[in-house]
Amino acid sequence: MKLELTRVVQGGYRLGVLKEIGRATHLSLEVPGCLLYTRCGTVPHLTHDTLHTLSNLPSITQLTLSTVVEHQEVLEEYKDGFKKFAGLHDTALYCSLHDPVTQSPAGYVTNKTVSVWGSGGRIELTVGRFMALQKALRPDLYQSMADGETWQGDASSRKRIRKSVDRTLAHLDECLLIHQQTAELQGAEVLGVVEGGDSLEERVRSAKETAKRPVGGFCLDGFQTGSMEGSLRTQLIGAVAGELPEDKPRLLQGVGRPDEVVACVEAGVDLFESFFPFQVTERGCALTFDLDLSPDPERAVLELGEEKDEAWESEQSGDVQLEDQAETITPFEMDLKDTKYRDDFTPLVEGCGCYCCTNHQRAYLHHLLVTNELLAGVLLMLHNMAQYNAFFRALRGALAGDQLEPFKKRVLRSKRVA
Amino acid sequence: MAAPVDSASDAVASQTNMPSLKTLSAVSPLTLRIIAECPVTKARACDLALPHSIVNTPVFMPVGTQGTLKGITADQLEDLGCKICLGNTYHLGMRPGPALIEKANGLHGFMNWKKNLLTDSGGFQMVSLVELSEVTEEGVKFKSPYDGNEILLTPEKSIEIQNSLGSDIMMQLDDVVSSTVTGPRVEEAMHRSIRWLDRCIASNQNPEKQNLFAIIQGGLSTDLRKTCLDEMTKRDVPGFAIGGLSGGEEKDDFWRMVTLSTDHLPRHKPRYLMGVGYAVDLVVCVALGCDMFDCVFPTRTARFGSALVPWGSLQVKHKQYAKDFQPIDPDCKCPTCKRHSRAYLHALFKNDTAAMHHVTIHNISYQLTLMLSVRQSIINGQFPDFVKTFMKKMFPSSDKYPSWAVDALASVNITLDQH
Ligand SMILES: [Zn+2]
Numbered sequence: 001m002k003l004e005l006t007r008v009v010q011g012g013y014r015l016g017v018l019k020e021i022g023r024a025t026h027l028s029l030e031v032p033g034c035l036l037y038t039r040c041g042t043v044p045h046l047t048h049d050t051l052h053t054l055s056n057l058p059s060i061t062q063l064t065l066s067t068v069v070e071h072q073e074v075l076e077e078y079k080d081g082f083k084k085f086a087g088l089h090d091t092a093l094y095c096s097l098h099d100p101v102t103q104s105p106a107g108y109v110t111n112k113t114v115s116v117w118g119s120g121g122r123i124e125l126t127v128g129r130f131m132a133l134q135k136a137l138r139p140d141l142y143q144s145m146a147d148g149e150t151w152q153g154d155a156s157s158r159k160r161i162r163k164s165v166d167r168t169l170a171h172l173d174e175c176l177l178i179h180q181q182t183a184e185l186q187g188a189e190v191l192g193v194v195e196g197g198d199s200l201e202e203r204v205r206s207a208k209e210t211a212k213r214p215v216g217g218f219c220l221d222g223f224q225t226g227s228m229e230g231s232l233r234t235q236l237i238g239a240v241a242g243e244l245p246e247d248k249p250r251l252l253q254g255v256g257r258p259d260e261v262v263a264c265v266e267a268g269v270d271l272f273e274s275f276f277p278f279q280v281t282e283r284g285c286a287l288t289f290d291l292d293l294s295p296d297p298e299r300a301v302l303e304l305g306e307e308k309d310e311a312w313e314s315e316q317s318g319d320v321q322l323e324d325q326a327e328t329i330t331p332f333e334m335d336l337k338d339t340k341y342r343d344d345f346t347p348l349v350e351g352c353g354c355y356c357c358t359n360h361q362r363a364y365l366h367h368l369l370v371t372n373e374l375l376a377g378v379l380l381m382l383h384n385m386a387q388y389n390a391f392f393r394a395l396r397g398a399l400a401g402d403q404l405e406p407f408k409k410r411v412l413r414s415k416r417v418a
Numbered sequence: 419m420a421a422p423v424d425s426a427s428d429a430v431a432s433q434t435n436m437p438s439l440k441t442l443s444a445v446s447p448l449t450l451r452i453i454a455e456c457p458v459t460k461a462r463a464c465d466l467a468l469p470h471s472i473v474n475t476p477v478f479m480p481v482g483t484q485g486t487l488k489g490i491t492a493d494q495l496e497d498l499g500c501k502i503c504l505g506n507t508y509h510l511g512m513r514p515g516p517a518l519i520e521k522a523n524g525l526h527g528f529m530n531w532k533k534n535l536l537t538d539s540g541g542f543q544m545v546s547l548v549e550l551s552e553v554t555e556e557g558v559k560f561k562s563p564y565d566g567n568e569i570l571l572t573p574e575k576s577i578e579i580q581n582s583l584g585s586d587i588m589m590q591l592d593d594v595v596s597s598t599v600t601g602p603r604v605e606e607a608m609h610r611s612i613r614w615l616d617r618c619i620a621s622n623q624n625p626e627k628q629n630l631f632a633i634i635q636g637g638l639s640t641d642l643r644k645t646c647l648d649e650m651t652k653r654d655v656p657g658f659a660i661g662g663l664s665g666g667e668e669k670d671d672f673w674r675m676v677t678l679s680t681d682h683l684p685r686h687k688p689r690y691l692m693g694v695g696y697a698v699d700l701v702v703c704v705a706l707g708c709d710m711f712d713c714v715f716p717t718r719t720a721r722f723g724s725a726l727v728p729w730g731s732l733q734v735k736h737k738q739y740a741k742d743f744q745p746i747d748p749d750c751k752c753p754t755c756k757r758h759s760r761a762y763l764h765a766l767f768k769n770d771t772a773a774m775h776h777v778t779i780h781n782i783s784y785q786l787t788l789m790l791s792v793r794q795s796i797i798n799g800q801f802p803d804f805v806k807t808f809m810k811k812m813f814p815s816s817d818k819y820p821s822w823a824v825d826a827l828a829s830v831n832i833t834l835d836q837h
Contacts, residue, residue: 040769041762047775048757049494071765074741078761087757119768343518359492359530363522367485367514374489374771 001141001189001216003031003249003270007399011238013265015399018249022140022216023187024092027059031249032265032399033392034274035060035094040067041086043385044278045377048087053355054386056393060140061091062273064099065133066116069123072133081138081184095134095142100224100254100275106149111167114145127171131178138184141216143251145171146193148221161197165206168195172213189216191251194240198228203236207243217249220269224254233260234267241268258289258332258391259412265395266404277384281377284369285333286348287387289411291394336380341366354386355379447586448629448656450688456801459830460680460707463796466688468586469627470526470534473501475688475709476792478695478785479536480717484509485519485529488717489775490782492531498752498783499790502534502586504712507579508543512564516582524584536712537585539576539618539633542594553593555610573617577630581623589659590618592633597667604637611635612649619653631690633661634679638671647682658683659690660708664699669822673706677829680707697726697788701808702826704792705801716785720777723767726784728811732760734777739764752783802832809834 005016019028036043036058043051051057063082068075078085083093098104098116108115113124125133130145147167149160172192179185192215196203210218220240223233237252244250252269255261256276264272280287329335334348344362352358356365356379368376391411398407451465466473480487480495481504487495495503505525510516514528522528525535541558551560557572573591580588591614593607615632622630632650636642650658660679663672676691683689688709694700695713703711716726723735725746732739732746745755746763754763754776766773795804805827813819816836824834 040766042766042770042772044770045489045772045775047494047753047772047779049497049753050491053493067769068765070768071740074761074765077741078743085759086762087759342514343521345522355491355493361522363514363518364485364528364530367528371484371509371513373484373486374774375486375491377771378489378491378775 001249003217003247005246008246011242012268013399013404014246014268014270015396016270018270021060021092022189024059024090024140027090027092029059029092029271030396031270032261032272032395033270034058034272034388035062035251036091037062037100037274037278038067039064039099041082041088043381044281045374045381048089050355050378050382052089053382054389056389057089057091058274058389059092060094060271061088063093063095063137063139065095065097065125065130066099066102066104066118068137069116069125069133070118070120072129072136075136076132078136082136083138092140093137095137095139096219096253096273097143097146098148100256100273101278109147109149109164109167114147114171127174127178131175131182134179134188135182135184139188141189141191143191143193143219144168144175144215146195146219146221147171148193148195148253158199158202161195161199161202164195164197165202165209168193168206169209172210172215176213176215191215191217191219193219193221194244195221196236196240197222198232198236200236200239203240204243207240211244215248217251218244220250220252221254223252223264225257225260227254230260230263234263237264237267237269244268257330259330262395262404262408262412265399274385274388277388278381280330280333280384281380283329283335284337284376284380285329285335286365286380287333287384287391288349289332289387289391289394291390291411336362336365337369338366348383349387352383352386352390354383356383357386446625446629446654446656447627448688450686452685454797454799456705456796457799458802459705459805459827459832460677461704461792461796461801461830462707462709463793464688464709466709468502468534468629470532470586471501473534474790474793476700476704476789476796477502477710478700478789479504479710479712480782480785481506481712481714482529482531483714484513485525487782488721488778489771490778492529494753494779495531495782496533498779499786500533500782502536503531505529505535505537505583505585506543507537507540507576507583510537510583511540511579512562516579520582520584524582526584534586535583536587537580537583537589539589539591540571540579541576541591553607553610555613557591573614574621577618577621578623581628584624585628587629587631587657588618588622589631590615590633592635592661594635594662595637597638597662597665597671600637600639604639605642608635608637608642608646612646615650615653615655619655629656631655631657631659633659633692634683635662636675637662638667638675640674640678643675643678644682647679651682651684655687657688657690659692661692663691664693669820670825673702673822673826673829676703676708677706677826683707695785697785698809698812698820698823700785700788701792701805702823704796705805705827705830705832716781717778720781721774723763723773723777725777726781728808730812734760734763734773735767736764746777746780747784750780750783751787752780754780754783805832806835810837 002019007015021027115122115124147164192210194206196206249270251271341362347357449467454463464475479502483506519528576591592611595607632655636646690710691708694711695715725732727747739760742760795801
């Protein structure tokens, strides 16, 4: 795996291309960028045909261990790896431990095990079982087993944080050892997990130690939305990034909000999970970015007026409790269940090229949502993924053209970047 | 041409309605071209030209109750070869309402469906879904389950809503009684359905682009069915449906009512058997001379993980398929079977709704493909052989053949093989 950076701002963002992803040597992914979020290898609500109405899909598909752990025996018997088992398209496969959308209960980590929750309940994983799963799944890259509870509840004492860093390093060493001895995983990359909670000292130690190991890249864990203030997060990520080698990618777990994404890109993050469009879909909302960055003074004046309504209103509603953030409608989306869309015969977003916007109108989506029809999830998922991918594309364009500040002002609107 | 209207025999039908019937026939937006007729049975293959495309019959019509087909996009449905699907007037009339759909250029525009649509009258749902419904000569009175208001669905109102929906085929409002009810209520409902048909015909605002089908009633009584057939076929409607069946009656009664109806329906008009969709029922009723079918079963059962296959059904969620790496049906050409195994679908059912969409697509494909094979065999003059092979695949041995199907097929000269 090669990370070719075309632009690096010291202590700041990186722009480039991740090439030869694991064994999928013909694939590449532009960074900053996002992965393709799936559950059990399927983008929520979508079949192969509907998914592929989208162009420029991220070339790395994310699979979370929690959605496949109970099928270990099946996959071992199948022998040809998860990509083929799931009928996936030509994509690189990344396997993470937890599902970023579902919060797992804390308090089940031991020195030798972590737990994941499948549909049938808790399953305890040792490094041995974790690696047996990877062997059956045959991903192109995967995160090493990690103790990532420190951001939850009472688990955040200094002593507990130190322990999580130690355990995670020990798991990594054990994973790497088995990895090297496993023929099925040759050519795959291991991402080392950086822990350390909200402790600068432990974050730096975790980063330094992980960077010494033969990993293909890094997972930054414990920065999930809701875990800490945005300013602390970017400060810690900045410190961690300073300890990591420049030529390896950094994937941030659990952060998907566009304003938080931009802030973390500025702190040196390359890759994000794309669970955010799914969360927006599940609350019956549609992402509405204004991504046209071409300078048009007339339009700009118009928009100053427009900015007032939706975006400002949600800003005024005051401080949102951190833990509620995942359920809260962000300023980047419209709530299609609102009766004002009942007879609105315009597309979700004018000019959006997704299947939903080229074929359907807001009134139809409103109808599907109020009647609880399954097609609502399909159409919203397509639109929200299209918008989210376009957001990353526009962000890269802005970085390439030195337009980050205008981009933030326009796309993030009134939202103060944390 | 149907026989001229004999108004003397139909005292109830208002005289003023009659002239409009005459003018209708010239502009009926439907033509039926018979491509082939089975020399042995009553089966036929036709091209039914409707405003939004030609429909090859025999045809199965999937049901998209609320202006959407259960998680399947309009493009996916079209790619499966579907040329006509259903919308439910009762549901759509409630939400989002006819005025809004009219503004969206009808149901076609609202759901962006480019092929044909058939809408029911709304009466059936009212009687089956709403407890507090009362039928009078005026119409069906019921309480809205959404706001509790009392609503009266008259034949005129039903057609008004269906005119707003803009469907290619509209159904008359009929007086529905359960097929297990007997006695004078059945006769009353039959006569009332004839009167309501005339009111529906008179109130159709778009006879040049929307076809109105009559619905033959009469319960399980040969005499009542016959009377209804005699009366309704006097009206020059573009097509006929056989109604009041598939509601829990004995299958022996069911097929006899079907075959009686097709014996008396005009050859040059389409025959729609309502609410029938099990594979065996489809094949037998094609043999009895029906052209069109609809049923929620294939799509509803898909959401519970039940996939339709030539040997019956396959419960994807059952444990026995967890390690089964074959497609649902190795011979099936649908997008699901081309890409996914039983084992993967089994795993996916625990994680995401897309699992249901995969089986829904497979089941619609199964129904459409079955009808396509039926049609081809009729055109090739091999329909009786097709029926025999189909039954052999569907049942493990000939002693498992349902007796009603054996009798029904025998009535049209097909004797099933013993095996
Ligand atoms: Zn869109």
